[in-house]
Amino acid sequence: MERCDVAVIGGGVLGCFAARELSRWELDITVLEAREDVCTGISRANTAVVYPGYDHRPGTWKAEICVAANASFDRLCEELDVSFDRCGSLMLSFGPHADAVLQKKLRQGRENGVPGLRLLSAEETYRMEPSIAPGLSSALFSPTAGTVNPWQLGIAACENAVQNGARLRLNTCVVAIDREEDGFLLKTNHGDIHTRAIVNCAGLAADRVQELLHPPSVRIIPTAGDYLVLDKNSAGRPVHILEYEPEEKAKGLTVVPTVEGSILLGPTERENGVDYATAETGLTRVRELSARLLPELDLGRIIRSFAAVRPNPQHPDGSPIHSFCVEHPEERFWSLIGIKTPGLTCARELGFHVTKQLAKELAAEQKMQFNPKRRGIRRAHGLPWEERRLLAEQQPDYGEIICLCEDVTKAEVLEAIRRGAGTVDGVKRRIGTGMGRCQGARCEQKVAALISEVLGLPESSVLKDGPGSEIVRAAHENV
Amino acid sequence: MKTCKLLIVGAGAAGISAALAAWDAGCRDILLVDRASQPGGILPQCLHDGFGLAKYGKELTGPEYVMRLMEKLNRTDIVFLPKTEVLSVSGDQSAVLSRRGVVERLYFGQMILASGCREKNIGALCIGGTRPAGIFTAGQAQERINLRHQDLGDEIVILGSGDLGMIMARRFTQEGRHVIAVLEQEAHYGGMARNYHRCIEKYSIPLHCRRTVREIHGKGRVCGVTVEALDSGEREYVTCDTLITALGLIPERELVRGLEDREWLFLAGNCSRVHDLVDSAVAEAERIGRMAGRRLSV
Numbered sequence: 001m002e003r004c005d006v007a008v009i010g011g012g013v014l015g016c017f018a019a020r021e022l023s024r025w026e027l028d029i030t031v032l033e034a035r036e037d038v039c040t041g042i043s044r045a046n047t048a049v050v051y052p053g054y055d056h057r058p059g060t061w062k063a064e065i066c067v068a069a070n071a072s073f074d075r076l077c078e079e080l081d082v083s084f085d086r087c088g089s090l091m092l093s094f095g096p097h098a099d100a101v102l103q104k105k106l107r108q109g110r111e112n113g114v115p116g117l118r119l120l121s122a123e124e125t126y127r128m129e130p131s132i133a134p135g136l137s138s139a140l141f142s143p144t145a146g147t148v149n150p151w152q153l154g155i156a157a158c159e160n161a162v163q164n165g166a167r168l169r170l171n172t173c174v175v176a177i178d179r180e181e182d183g184f185l186l187k188t189n190h191g192d193i194h195t196r197a198i199v200n201c202a203g204l205a206a207d208r209v210q211e212l213l214h215p216p217s218v219r220i221i222p223t224a225g226d227y228l229v230l231d232k233n234s235a236g237r238p239v240h241i242l243e244y245e246p247e248e249k250a251k252g253l254t255v256v257p258t259v260e261g262s263i264l265l266g267p268t269e270r271e272n273g274v275d276y277a278t279a280e281t282g283l284t285r286v287r288e289l290s291a292r293l294l295p296e297l298d299l300g301r302i303i304r305s306f307a308a309v310r311p312n313p314q315h316p317d318g319s320p321i322h323s324f325c326v327e328h329p330e331e332r333f334w335s336l337i338g339i340k341t342p343g344l345t346c347a348r349e350l351g352f353h354v355t356k357q358l359a360k361e362l363a364a365e366q367k368m369q370f371n372p373k374r375r376g377i378r379r380a381h382g383l384p385w386e387e388r389r390l391l392a393e394q395q396p397d398y399g400e401i402i403c404l405c406e407d408v409t410k411a412e413v414l415e416a417i418r419r420g421a422g423t424v425d426g427v428k429r430r431i432g433t434g435m436g437r438c439q440g441a442r443c444e445q446k447v448a449a450l451i452s453e454v455l456g457l458p459e460s461s462v463l464k465d466g467p468g469s470e471i472v473r474a475a476h477e478n479v
Numbered sequence: 480m481k482t483c484k485l486l487i488v489g490a491g492a493a494g495i496s497a498a499l500a501a502w503d504a505g506c507r508d509i510l511l512v513d514r515a516s517q518p519g520g521i522l523p524q525c526l527h528d529g530f531g532l533a534k535y536g537k538e539l540t541g542p543e544y545v546m547r548l549m550e551k552l553n554r555t556d557i558v559f560l561p562k563t564e565v566l567s568v569s570g571d572q573s574a575v576l577s578r579r580g581v582v583e584r585l586y587f588g589q590m591i592l593a594s595g596c597r598e599k600n601i602g603a604l605c606i607g608g609t610r611p612a613g614i615f616t617a618g619q620a621q622e623r624i625n626l627r628h629q630d631l632g633d634e635i636v637i638l639g640s641g642d643l644g645m646i647m648a649r650r651f652t653q654e655g656r657h658v659i660a661v662l663e664q665e666a667h668y669g670g671m672a673r674n675y676h677r678c679i680e681k682y683s684i685p686l687h688c689r690r691t692v693r694e695i696h697g698k699g700r701v702c703g704v705t706v707e708a709l710d711s712g713e714r715e716y717v718t719c720d721t722l723i724t725a726l727g728l729i730p731e732r733e734l735v736r737g738l739e740d741r742e743w744l745f746l747a748g749n750c751s752r753v754h755d756l757v758d759s760a761v762a763e764a765e766r767i768g769r770m771a772g773r774r775l776s777v
């Protein structure tokens with residue numbers, strides 16, 4: 001039977017970082033992910049903001065780790081070779097209600113130790129962001145806020161964990177947990193695994209995974225949120241992250257100038273988070289708020305809509321939980337349950353926290369040769385043409401363009417596949433194919449053909465995304 | 480340093496025709512570049528006939544139309560560079576070209592952009608629901624079926640009744656697939672009457688105006704769509720396994736963003752405006768090609 005010291009259940013951004021932190025220790029680690037790839041859950045659909053930490057009550061653990069995580073984000077992204085843009089954020093108020101909210105956030109932030117927070121006048125703000133609608137009252141400027149591509153961060157952490165000895169088992173869903181001598185027996189759809197310890201990072205299913213062995217202590221109530229994405233080079237694109245705090249009692253809007261160059265708008269808040277399906281009403285609401293806040297924005301340049309699912313944690317009696325739930329129902333069993341915003345920002349800190357205690361419980365030794373550095377896939381886009389020429393001379397595939405909108409070459413797609421992308425969306429998450437204005441209409445087939453070629457599958461077996469998402473059928477292929 | 484007098488980006492009907500006209504006007508040293516391995520742009524995947532009535536007095540298929548253009552091209556010294564992407568164009572009259580193993584910078588005297596269109600896709604529509612496999616743009620479906628002989632699905636809903644939507648409705652029907660409906664939000668179908676008669680009426684394919692898709696269902700693969708009748712607001716669930724979007728074409732000019740006003744730059748064919756008929760794209764391209772050619776030959 002397969003054995004390991006620590007089984008990380010769930011390969012979202014939290015599981016990937018837990019594995020990376022654990023791989024600093026002399027421990028045999030296996031990540032078990034139910035899906036065909038890592039970062040296909042909450043970690044792929046969120047606001048992508050690295051928060052500065054003024055949203056949380058002073059004195060709370062959440063406030064403390066968010067501020068610390070933000071401060072170390074440049075280094076983290078440098079180690080993992082992931083783009084991070086510390087573009088700063090502006091929380092925008094158009095009246096007395098929101099002014100009061102900003103005042104409160106300023107106080108909280110200062111107490112939490114968020115650096116550089118400043119309240120700006122309307123004039124100062126318009127100078128920084130001329131395309132904001134008239135009528136501004138004040139803004140809270142936070143220079144340390146930033147944005148990162150969430151799934152690329154998670155994938156990078158996972159690759160780094162694997163580099164340092166962790167194992168990744170995809171398509172492996174934990175369905176039962178039994179207690180055994182010296183640990184646990186995990187039953188999966190692909191055989192049993194004996195492990196000495198468990199880190200449960202199962203995202204939306206984290207409550208249920210813990211309940212495979214323990215009585216309920218936290219319940220997850222999913223709600224959904226809708227987003228829109230605007231094409232690169234859109235007029236009226238802000239330079240900062242904008243957080244619009246409306247006067248009426250309603251959810252506002254976050255506008256993120258993403259590291260890819262697009263604009264992310266959202267999210268709404270609504271019931272029924274199932275299957276990451278968007279709601280028309282939600283999308284309409286995002287459009288309305290966007291038009292209200294940034295009148296110059298050309299909503300004709302929308303290229304995509306998507307939905308996120310929030311894992312809202314509750315006590316079994318139904319009352320909401322506001323802190324991060326790090327559950328420790330017994331020795332060597334740790335669960336991260338209902339980790340919402342700023343879970344992405346704090347992913348490394350959460351992994352670090354659990355690892356520190358688990359290493360103690362397992363009496364593990366620190367690894368001598370841990371390598372914190374991971375190299376990303378070498379991108380051709382953005383290089384001066386002479387460098388591209390050299391690259392193409394060394395590796396001819398760097399001359400062949402696969403994705404026209406995002407300027408992705410064949411060499412990069414092949415490298416993404418080599419690193420574990422087995423689906424069209426897996427390649428997309430690693431290298432950005434199909435993210436642009438034609439949404440894959442021109443590259444989907446080429447990417448599928450490369451996956452088919454490299455993995456030796458017929459094109460009719462290549463999936464777009466999860467199970468059952470075959471793109472074409474077997475019948476008369478390649479006649 | 481690599482140079483040419485006239486650079487033409489895109490070897491579709493417009494690009495080839497512009498090149499020929501420039502040649503006839505006396506311009507030598509013409510480079511015609513296309514990312515595809517074959518010339519012709521959109522035409523090689525258009526296996527139906529209906530091309531060239533004005534120019535050749537008969538209806539050719541897309542590939543036949545290309546053949547005629549290529550016969551002429553082969554009698555000139557115009558250089559055709561296939562499988563080559565024009566990556567960028569700069570204000571100093573240079574372009575960066577990329578193909579397998581080679582990235583190079585090329586200086587040119589004049590440039591004709593003949594890069595065609597791209598299709599509007601579902602992403603722009605803000606439709607509710609999931610984003611499963613089984614959603615194709617009409618052009619993507621046409622290429623997959625006609626050139627790759629792929630099987631996309633059995634129960635088809637087509638959103639949009641432009642020429643492309645109607646042509647694909649016929650194509651799926653000819654392939655033995657069931658086109659449940661072609662949906663059009665306007666009060667009248669969008670394409671040419673000729674295509675309506677030949678593709679829709681002749682095959683008795685249901686075409687419903689004032690209807691649209693409001694929601695997409697299915698987890699891995701499309702399993703249905705919610706269709707709304709726009710006048711009554713009534714909604715109905717329609718079971719299908721494939722959704723084809725024929726939402727219209729957008730001239731593809733990203734390459735020359737910010738350079739549109741340069742006097743060395745010309746636009747020809749579908750990248751300048753959408754032409755319903757290839758002959759009209761060709762006529763425009765010939766005019767542009769002559770103009771650029773004359774400037775360069777003096």
Ligand SMILES: Cc1cc2nc3c(=O)[nH]c(=O)nc-3n(C[C@H](O)[C@H](O)[C@H](O)COP(=O)(O)OP(=O)(O)OC[C@H]3O[C@@H](n4cnc5c(N)ncnc54)[C@H](O)[C@@H]3O)c2cc1C
Pocket residue numbers: 009010011012013014015032033034035038039040041042043044045046047048049050051172173174175201202203204205206209225267308309310311339340341342343344345346
């Ligand atoms: C709308 C929204 C916006 C957000 N915006 C931000 C933001 O801007 N900044 C920020 O810092 N944070 C943000 N967050 C929070 C952040 O996205 C999450 O905290 C983080 O992505 C959670 O990751 P995860 O690994 O827990 O979940 P997931 O990514 O869902 O990973 C869980 C994984 O577990 C797997 N799994 C489940 N059950 C099993 C099983 N039985 N066996 C094996 N595998 C299993 C699943 O397949 C899945 O891959 C946002 C969250 C939401 C919902």
Ligand SMILES: Cc1cc2nc3c(=O)[nH]c(=O)nc-3n(C[C@H](O)[C@H](O)[C@H](O)COP(=O)(O)OP(=O)(O)OC[C@H]3O[C@@H](n4cnc5c(N)ncnc54)[C@H](O)[C@@H]3O)c2cc1C
Pocket residue numbers: 488489490491492493494512513514515519520521522525528529530531563564565566593594595596618621642643646734747748749750753754755756757758760
């Ligand atoms: C499905 C369909 C059916 C049609 N049916 C008919 C019909 O029945 N009768 C009729 O008369 N007309 C028809 N038309 C219209 C007619 O075919 C088009 O108007 C005409 O072919 C457009 O030609 P073009 O050269 O402008 O564009 P395209 O044919 O699109 O050619 C553009 C070329 O530019 C290349 N390119 C673009 N950017 C770059 C770059 N950066 N680097 C390198 N290469 C690049 C592309 O690869 C492509 O080959 C139809 C059109 C379609 C799409």
